[in-house]
Amino acid sequence: MYTEEEERYRFELREFLEQELSPLVEQIEGEELSPKGFIRKLGAKGYLGSMYPKEVGGTGRGIVYDTIVSEEVAYISPVTDTSRSVTSVMAAAPIYHFGTKEQMERYLRPLISGQAVGAIAISEPGTGSDAAGMQTRAERQGDFYIVNGQKHWITNAGIADHITMFAITNPDVHPHQGMSAFVIETNMPGFSVVRNPPVMGLRGVPHSHIRFENMAVPASNLLGKENEGWHVLTDELASERINISSRVLGAARRCYEEAVKHSATREQFGRKIRTFEGISFKIAEMKCDLDAARLLTLRAARMYDQGVRVEKEAAIAKLFTTERGFRIADKALQIHGGIGYWKGSPVEQFFRDIRAYRLGGGTDEIMKFLIQREEYRDFGY
Numbered sequence: 001m002y003t004e005e006e007e008r009y010r011f012e013l014r015e016f017l018e019q020e021l022s023p024l025v026e027q028i029e030g031e032e033l034s035p036k037g038f039i040r041k042l043g044a045k046g047y048l049g050s051m052y053p054k055e056v057g058g059t060g061r062g063i064v065y066d067t068i069v070s071e072e073v074a075y076i077s078p079v080t081d082t083s084r085s086v087t088s089v090m091a092a093a094p095i096y097h098f099g100t101k102e103q104m105e106r107y108l109r110p111l112i113s114g115q116a117v118g119a120i121a122i123s124e125p126g127t128g129s130d131a132a133g134m135q136t137r138a139e140r141q142g143d144f145y146i147v148n149g150q151k152h153w154i155t156n157a158g159i160a161d162h163i164t165m166f167a168i169t170n171p172d173v174h175p176h177q178g179m180s181a182f183v184i185e186t187n188m189p190g191f192s193v194v195r196n197p198p199v200m201g202l203r204g205v206p207h208s209h210i211r212f213e214n215m216a217v218p219a220s221n222l223l224g225k226e227n228e229g230w231h232v233l234t235d236e237l238a239s240e241r242i243n244i245s246s247r248v249l250g251a252a253r254r255c256y257e258e259a260v261k262h263s264a265t266r267e268q269f270g271r272k273i274r275t276f277e278g279i280s281f282k283i284a285e286m287k288c289d290l291d292a293a294r295l296l297t298l299r300a301a302r303m304y305d306q307g308v309r310v311e312k313e314a315a316i317a318k319l320f321t322t323e324r325g326f327r328i329a330d331k332a333l334q335i336h337g338g339i340g341y342w343k344g345s346p347v348e349q350f351f352r353d354i355r356a357y358r359l360g361g362g363t364d365e366i367m368k369f370l371i372q373r374e375e376y377r378d379f380g381y
């Protein structure tokens with residue numbers, strides 16, 4: 001499934017993470033330590049730049065390598081990989097695909113080197129799944145766009161240096177023809193963090209509600225062409241969904257391994273609980289789900305690296321991996337019995353964390369909508 005070089009890369013990465021990330025997990029999860037410092041270390045080691053060529057500061061290895069990074073970081077700390085990926089995949093990919101040379105130097109390089117933290121701002125209080133319904137406006141005035149509006153659920157925004165953001169520039173046409181993408185800096189006057197709401201899982205990074213009030217954004221911060229932001233947005237979502245799939249794969253693999261260990265050592269009725277079919281068959285089901293999720297994620301990632309359009313394959317990988325990943329976490333918790341429900345037990349935390357990914361990056365229902373739409377299209381309907 002993986003080449004020797006990919007396996008070697010994974011092995012070296014694991015050693016690095018075991019030394020550098022594992023000791024920080026409790027503090028990150030306890031919201032006492034921002035993962036920002038660790039992201040800088042990942043950048044220095046080249047673990048943020050797989051998707052980008054050397055000319056812009058990346059390693060040029062491709063998204064398959066990024067899925068390995070995501071999986072291994074999430075195996076230890078899903079929220080750390082969330083913060084990492086929002087920076088080096090979600091915020092960065094649109095800048096690489098649509099940015100000018102100046103934008104790449106000013107914004108992409110720092111994201112890939114770990115010197116800056118990024119965020120991506122699409123969702124608003126009134127529009128989530130229906131992203132085209134966004135209300136945030138950017139009006140051209142001379143050399144600036146004046147931005148007004150609100151975004152919520154913006155992971156990293158409270159700690160970000162810059163944000164890849166979408167707004168309506170022409171309200172008189174359909175948003176697919178009237179939306180634009182920008183890179184904004186969080187120190188621009190008019191930007192504010194309204195609040196960082198408490199969340200069920202993925203604690204340790206802010207998922208912020210942000211506001212733009214007459215924020216003057218230089219016209220040079222427009223990403224791609226004016227009114228072509230919908231294209232920027234949909235282009236970004238394929239890599240985001242592959243990335244989320246690989247992150248869930250790592251988190252689910254951790255739950256699975258914890259369940260194997262626990263069931264092989266815990267005794268009830270004078271026997272190891274793994275000798276009860278009710279337990280061991282769950283292990284078999286979890287393993288099948290895990291392997292299938294890996295194959296679907298890897299298929300989408302390899303196609304992406306070959307430059308093939310992967311909207312459908314990325315949606316299939318995300319739907320399957322996040323649904324089954326949550327099921328794996330649930331079974332792992334069940335296998336642990338009462339101690340799985342203890343606060344601070346790994347499965348309790350991963351159960352909460354994994355649940356988020358059936359929402360962020362497009363919900364299960366939206367993935368099903370996309371998959372069926374592409375299928376009917378392929379059948380000529």
Ligand SMILES: Cc1cc2nc3c(=O)[nH]c(=O)nc-3n(C[C@H](O)[C@H](O)[C@H](O)COP(=O)(O)OP(=O)(O)OC[C@H]3O[C@@H](n4cnc5c(N)ncnc54)[C@H](O)[C@@H]3O)c2cc1C
Pocket residue numbers: 086119120121122123127128129130152153154155156202207356357359360361362363364365366369
């Ligand atoms: C942990 C987390 C991190 C996030 N990070 C970011 C971020 O960094 N940047 C960002 O922009 N956004 C982010 N989001 C927001 C996320 O993208 C939205 O939550 C998601 O798109 C769903 O939107 P919504 O929450 O408004 O739900 P809604 O769109 O209101 O949906 C509510 C329910 O209705 C269903 N539904 C809606 N439309 C349809 C339909 N056509 N057919 C069938 N069912 C439908 C949905 O599937 C869902 O079950 C994050 C969310 C989470 C949970």
